[in-house]
Amino acid sequence: MSDGETIALVERAPTLDEYRRLRASVGWNEVDADGIVAGLSSSLYAVVLERDGEAVGCGRVVGDGGIYLYLQDVIVLPELQGQGWGARIMDAVMQYVEEAARPGSFVGLMAAKDAEGFYLRYGFERRADDRPGMVWMR
Numbered sequence: 343m344s345d346g347e348t349i350a351l352v353e354r355a356p357t358l359d360e361y362r363r364l365r366a367s368v369g370w371n372e373v374d375a376d377g378i379v380a381g382l383s384s385s386l387y388a389v390v391l392e393r394d395g396e397a398v399g400c401g402r403v404v405g406d407g408g409i410y411l412y413l414q415d416v417i418v419l420p421e422l423q424g425q426g427w428g429a430r431i432m433d434a435v436m437q438y439v440e441e442a443a444r445p446g447s448f449v450g451l452m453a454a455k456d457a458e459g460f461y462l463r464y465g466f467e468r469r470a471d472d473r474p475g476m477v478w479m480r
Contacts, residue, residue, distance in 0.1 A: 348394055351430055355388035360397035364417045368454070386411065387438040391418065391427055398422055401431040403438055411439055413451040428460065436464055452477070 356364065358378055365373070382388070386407055391399030399418040405411040413435055418428045439449055452475070453461050458468065469475050 349398070349427070350392050351434055352390050352392055353388070353434070354390055355382040355385050355402065356390050356397050356400045358382070360390065361400070361415070364397060364400055364415075364419070367419050368417055370417075385414075386442065387435065389431055389434045391422075391431060393422075399427055399431055401435045403435055403442070407442070408444065409447055411443055411447060411449045413439070413449070416451075432460075432464055450475075 358375060361378055361382060362372070365371075381404070382402075385402045385404055387403040389401050390397050399422065401416040402414045403411055404414050416428060416431055416435070418431070443449055449466075451461060451466065
């Protein structure tokens, strides 16, 4: 970060363009624009990390708001990774989760490659091999 730059965490969902740019920056696949708009507007909670008003990171919580909560899209631009910004996003997301999760709630996430250790710090555990997670993508 250079002199004069301001980085702030703002409680809001990223815009369509911000979301697309953040996903592309970390090599994630493209997603249908209508799907993105529907998904972002249905977030239970979202934060955007802004540098001088430009989105440089984000994180969301999705789910049914009762039993199931999932952390999604915890992204930080590659040039800002390793500087604690992902932890700032996760701290905000986890504060929401701790307030919203009811007894017996399931809180899950799908970690990006090589990010498992990051989430272990927040109390997440790898699923046992006899309880595999599954995915279906269109």
